[in-house]
Amino acid sequence: MSHVVIIAGSPSKRSRLTGLTDYSSNKLREAGITVEVIHVADLPAEDLVQAKFDSSFIRDALAVVEAADAVIVATPVYKASYSGVLKLFLDLIPQEGLRGKLALPLVIGGSIAHLLAIDYALKPVLAALGGRHILGGVYAVDQGIDRLDDGKYVLSADITTRLDRSLEELILTLEKNGITIS
Template identity: 85%
Template sequence: MSHVVIIAGSPSKRSRLTGLIDYSVSQLSEAGITVEVIHVADLPADDLVQARFDSTFIRDALAVVEAADAVIVATPVYKAAYSGVLKLFLDLIPQEGLRGKVSLPLVIGGSIAHLLAIDYALKPVLTTLGGRHILGGVYAVDQGIERLDGDKYILSAEITTRLNRSLEELRLTLENGGITIA
């Protein structure tokens, strides 16, 4: 059984990014894939900022990444780049920490203007961490995700279609031993 970790790089769990994450967890779980979510904002801020590799919280989170077959990196876009909270965590992943893992970027922003943040900001960092199987990713505009009472979210049909396509590509890639099937 494949194991996927989602690194949630939003400073808030009430972000519309949570809608993308929750949907991804649901779809992957239905496909028989084990999914864990690391909410980086839940890790102790001092441990992140001071890069405390000896912190139990940091060691446990990094062990989850190490054990995963695939990593979904989910982040909002701020100033044409991924979040600072995510940056702090990515800096703690060992230099080859993503080697042999499939990666899927999920990014949400206020407008389509930041679409290229996946290619010009996030993918280079994933590559630096040893990622070689980086899927295309999904960029969503936050107006396409409606937040309901009870921390539930509704994704637009267009976002759902693109996310389903990317999650299916991830599933097929995992089934085929990391070989991307188009």
């Protein structure tokens, strides 16, 4: 069975980025894929900042990444790049830690002005970690995601369409590579 891990690199679970990750997780599960989510902000800050490789929390999170067939790396844009929280976690992944895995970047920002953060900031890091099959990714403007009072999120039709297309590409590529779905 296919196994996808979502690395959520927002410092807050109330971020509109959660709308993207929740939607992606639900769509992949509907397709019969096992999904695990690592909320980097839930990992002990001291372990991340001090790169405590002996931390059970860090070891467990890295084991989830290692076991995955595909990795969705999700981040808000800060200063035209991915979040510092995500950077701390990516720094702990071994140099070849993404070898043989599909990678799908999901990025959210305050305006379309940071669209290229996927190509110029995030994709080079994923490639440096051994990622050789990095899908195009989805950039969403946060105004396209409504946060409801009950904690759920509603994505605009445009974001949903682009996200569906990218998730379908991920699923088809997993199948093409002989990775069993459900």
